[in-house]
Amino acid sequence: MVKIRFEDVVKIFGNNPKTALEMLKQGKNKDEILEKTKHVIGVNKASFEVNEGEIFVVMGLSGSGKSTLIRCINRLIDVTSGSIFIDGEDITKMNKEELTALRRKKMGMVFQKFALLPNRTIQENVQYGLEIQGVDIETQIKKAREALDLVGLKGWYDSYPHELSGGMQQRVGLARALAVEPDILLMDEAFSALDPLIRKEMQDELLDLQNKMNKTIIFITHDLDEALKIGDRIALMKDGEIVQIGTPEDILNNPNNDYVARFVEDVDVSKVLTAEDIMIKPVTIDYKKDGCRVGLRKMEKEGVSNLFVIDRSRKLIGYVVADDLSELVKKGESNIEPAIQKEIPTVSPDTKLTNIFHLIAESRVPVAVVDEDNTLKGIIIRGSVISGLVRGGGEDVS
Amino acid sequence: MLAKLPVGDAVEASIDFLTDNFRFIFRGVSSVFEIFLNGLEGLLLLIPAFIFIIAISALAFKLAGKPVAIFTLAGLFLVYNLELWEPAMSTLAMVLSATFVSIIFGVPLGILSAKKEKFRRIIMPILDFMQTMPAFVYLIPAISFFGMGKVPGLFATVIFAIPPSIRLTSLGIQQVPEDLVEAADAFGSTSMQKLTKVQIPLAMKTIMAGINQTIMLSLSMVVISAMIGAGGLGREVWMGIQRLWIGTAFEGGLAVVILAMVLDKLTQSVSK
Ligand SMILES: Nc1ncnc2c1ncn2[C@@H]1O[C@H](COP(=O)(O)OP(=O)(O)O)[C@@H](O)[C@H]1O
Ligand SMILES: [Mg+2]
Numbered sequence: 177m178v179k180i181r182f183e184d185v186v187k188i189f190g191n192n193p194k195t196a197l198e199m200l201k202q203g204k205n206k207d208e209i210l211e212k213t214k215h216v217i218g219v220n221k222a223s224f225e226v227n228e229g230e231i232f233v234v235m236g237l238s239g240s241g242k243s244t245l246i247r248c249i250n251r252l253i254d255v256t257s258g259s260i261f262i263d264g265e266d267i268t269k270m271n272k273e274e275l276t277a278l279r280r281k282k283m284g285m286v287f288q289k290f291a292l293l294p295n296r297t298i299q300e301n302v303q304y305g306l307e308i309q310g311v312d313i314e315t316q317i318k319k320a321r322e323a324l325d326l327v328g329l330k331g332w333y334d335s336y337p338h339e340l341s342g343g344m345q346q347r348v349g350l351a352r353a354l355a356v357e358p359d360i361l362l363m364d365e366a367f368s369a370l371d372p373l374i375r376k377e378m379q380d381e382l383l384d385l386q387n388k389m390n391k392t393i394i395f396i397t398h399d400l401d402e403a404l405k406i407g408d409r410i411a412l413m414k415d416g417e418i419v420q421i422g423t424p425e426d427i428l429n430n431p432n433n434d435y436v437a438r439f440v441e442d443v444d445v446s447k448v449l450t451a452e453d454i455m456i457k458p459v460t461i462d463y464k465k466d467g468c469r470v471g472l473r474k475m476e477k478e479g480v481s482n483l484f485v486i487d488r489s490r491k492l493i494g495y496v497v498a499d500d501l502s503e504l505v506k507k508g509e510s511n512i513e514p515a516i517q518k519e520i521p522t523v524s525p526d527t528k529l530t531n532i533f534h535l536i537a538e539s540r541v542p543v544a545v546v547d548e549d550n551t552l553k554g555i556i557i558r559g560s561v562i563s564g565l566v567r568g569g570g571e572d573v574s
Numbered sequence: 575m576l577a578k579l580p581v582g583d584a585v586e587a588s589i590d591f592l593t594d595n596f597r598f599i600f601r602g603v604s605s606v607f608e609i610f611l612n613g614l615e616g617l618l619l620l621i622p623a624f625i626f627i628i629a630i631s632a633l634a635f636k637l638a639g640k641p642v643a644i645f646t647l648a649g650l651f652l653v654y655n656l657e658l659w660e661p662a663m664s665t666l667a668m669v670l671s672a673t674f675v676s677i678i679f680g681v682p683l684g685i686l687s688a689k690k691e692k693f694r695r696i697i698m699p700i701l702d703f704m705q706t707m708p709a710f711v712y713l714i715p716a717i718s719f720f721g722m723g724k725v726p727g728l729f730a731t732v733i734f735a736i737p738p739s740i741r742l743t744s745l746g747i748q749q750v751p752e753d754l755v756e757a758a759d760a761f762g763s764t765s766m767q768k769l770t771k772v773q774i775p776l777a778m779k780t781i782m783a784g785i786n787q788t789i790m791l792s793l794s795m796v797v798i799s800a801m802i803g804a805g806g807l808g809r810e811v812w813m814g815i816q817r818l819w820i821g822t823a824f825e826g827g828l829a830v831v832i833l834a835m836v837l838d839k840l841t842q843s844v845s846k
Binding site: 250252276277278279280283284285287288289291293294295304305307308309352356362 | 760764771775
C-alpha cells in the first residue's frame with residue numbers, strides 16, 4: 177500500500193520563486209536558474225511513492241536536496257509547487273491545526289546531530305513528543321521508558337545527554353521518535369555523525385527494530401554502502417532531482433547515468449552482489465534424452481570441457497567432463513549415466529559474493545546456482561566473478 | 575548655507591504634544607508606579623536591617639560561595655554603619671522596580687525581535703541610539719511626562735537600562751541551535767510550547783546575563799535620576815556634589831558601589 181506519494185514537488189528557496197519556477201518548467205537547470213534569478217532549487221520536480229513498511233533511502237551528494245526533500249514531508253519546509261500525499265491526504269493543503277496533528281501522531285524525526293535538549297534528562301527528552309500532546313505524566317513516563325528499553329538504554333533514564341556517547345545519544349533520538357508511536361520515521365543522516373563501527377551497529381539495530389515494528393522509514397544518507405545495506409529501495413538525488421529509483425541491485429547493476437555510475441564505482445561490490453547477479457548460463461545436457469555423442473558435440477560447439485546434467489524439469493543431477501564421455505563412446509556406450517559426477521558445489525541465488533569466493537577457489541568445477549527445489553539457475557565460473565566485480569553485475573541468464 | 579534643521583524643535587513639539595494630549599495616561603501611570611515604588615521601599619525597610627543583611631549574606635553563601643558571602647556581610651554592614659540604610663533601600667527599590675519593568679517589556683521585545691527579522695532590523699538601531707545617547711537627555715522627557723520625583727527617575731532608568739535585556743534575550747533565542755528548534759517543530763510543538771520548553775530554557779543563561787547588565791545600568795542611573803528628585807543614595811551623592819560635601823558624596827558613592835557589587839555577584843551566580 178502506498179504510504180507517501182510525491183507529485184511533481186518543487187522547492188525553490190528565495191522570496192519570489194515565480195520566475196525560477198517558470199524557468200524550471202522550461203527545463204533550465206539549477207545553475208542557470210541560480211545565475212539568472214539568485215533562487216536556489218532545493219527539490220526539482222520530485223515524483224515517487226513510498227510503500228507502507230518500506231525503508232526508502234534517499235541518497236545523494238551534499239547539497240543535492242535530500243534534507244529539503246525530507247523536510248517537505250513534515251512541512252518543516254513548505255513546497256513551492258506540487259503535492260505530497262500521506263495516506264491519500266494532501267498535506268500541502270493542510271491548515272495549521274491539521275499539520276500539528278499530523279506531526280504529532282504520524283511522524284517521528286531523527287536528526288543528524290541528535291538534537292537532544294541538553295537541559296533535560298534522557299527520559300525527559302523522550303517524553304517530549306508526548307508531553308506537548310498533553311498526555312498524562314504516568315503514560316509519558318511509561319512510554320518513554322518502553323522506547324528507551326527498546327533501543328537498549330534501560331537504566332539510563334536519569335542521565336543527561338552529555339553523559340552519553342554519540343551512538344547512545346542517537347539511540348535516545350530514535351527512542352524519542354518511537355515514543356509517539358508514529359507510522360512514519362524520518363531519518364536525516366541519522367547515522368552520519370557516528371564512528372564507522374557504531375554506525376554499523378546502529379544500522380543492524382535499525383533493521384532489527386524494523387523487523388518488529390514495520391514502520392515506513394525515509395532514511396537519508398550520502399553513503400552508498402549504508403544505502404545499499406538498509407534500503408528496500410533507493411532514490412538517488414542530484415541537483416534537487418531524483419535521477420534514479422530502484423532496489424539496491426537495480427542501482428548497482430544498471431546505473432542509469434554517469435552520476436549514479438560514479439557513485440556506484442567505489443562501492444565494495446562483493447558485499448552487495450549475489451550469486452544471481454554474476455552467474456552465467458550453463459551448458460546443460462538432459463540425461464534421459466541426450467547421449468554421449470550429443471554431449472561431446474555440445475561441448476565442442478560451446479567451447480567448454482564440462483556439461484551440467486539436468487532432468488526434464490531442469491533439476492540438477494551433476495556434471496560430466498569431456499574425457500569421461502569420450503571414454504564411454506570408445507566403449508560403445510551411449511548413456512551418459514556412468515560418467516555423471518554428483519559431487520558438485522552449489523549455492524542459492526541470494527548468496528553474497530563474499531561467501532562464494534572460497535568455493536570458487538577450492539573447486540575445479542564451476543559452482544552451480546540452484547534454488548530451493550534444486551532447479552539449476554546458472555553457474556559461476558572464476559571468470560564471471562572477476563568480470564562481475566569489474567562491471568558491477570553479471571550477464572543476463574534468461 | 576543650509577539653514578539649521580529644526581530637529582530640536584520637532585522633538586520638543588512631539589513631547590509637548592504627548593504631554594498635552596496624554597496627560598491623563600501619564601498621570602495614571604505615574605500614580606500606579608508611585609504607589610508601587612513606595613510600597614516596595616516600605617516593604618524593604620520593614621525588614622530589620624540586621625535580618626536583611628544576614629539573609630542576603632546567607633543567600634550569597636548558597637549561590638556564590640564563602641568569599642562573596644563575607645563581602646556581602648561586610649559591605650552591607652558598612653552601609654548600615656554609615657547610616658545610609660534607608661537611602662540604600664530606596665535605591666534598591668528603584669533598581670528592582672526598573673529591572674522588573676525592563677524584564678516585563680524587554681524579554682518579550684527580545685523574543686519578538688529574535689523571531690521577526692523585520693522587527694529586529696527596526697529595534698536594533700533604536701537600542702544603539704538609546705545606549706549612546708547621554709543618559710541626562712532622558713531626564714527631559716521624563717520630567718515633561720511625569721514631573722519631578724521617583725516615577726520620572728524610574729522612567730529614565732528603564733529607558734537607559736532596558737537595551738541589554740532586549741538585546742541579549744534576542745541573541746539568546748537566536749543562538750538556540752537550529753536543529754533543536756526543528757526537533758521541537760517536527761514533533762508538533764505549538765509556538766508557545768517551543769518557546770517555553772525549548773527556546774527560553776536554552777537561552778536562559780544569555781537572558782540572565784542581559785538582566786545582570788540591566789541591573790548594573792540601573793545602578794549607574796542612580797545619581798543621575800537623583801537630579802530629578804528620585805531620592806535614595808543618589809541624593810546623598812548629588813547633594814554632596816552640590817554643596818561640596820566631599821565626605822557625604824564619597825560615602826554615598828561607596829554605598830552604590832557596594833550595592834552594585836553585591837547585586838552583580840548574586841545575579842551572575844544565578845545565571846550560571
Ligand atoms: N534555507 C535555505 N535557503 C536557501 N538555500 C537553501 C536553504 N536550505 C537549503 N538550501 C540549498 O538547497 C540545496 C539543497 O540543500 P539540502 O537539502 O540541505 O541538501 P543535502 O541535505 O542533500 O545536503 C543546496 O543548494 C542548499 O544550499
Ligand atoms: Mg542534509
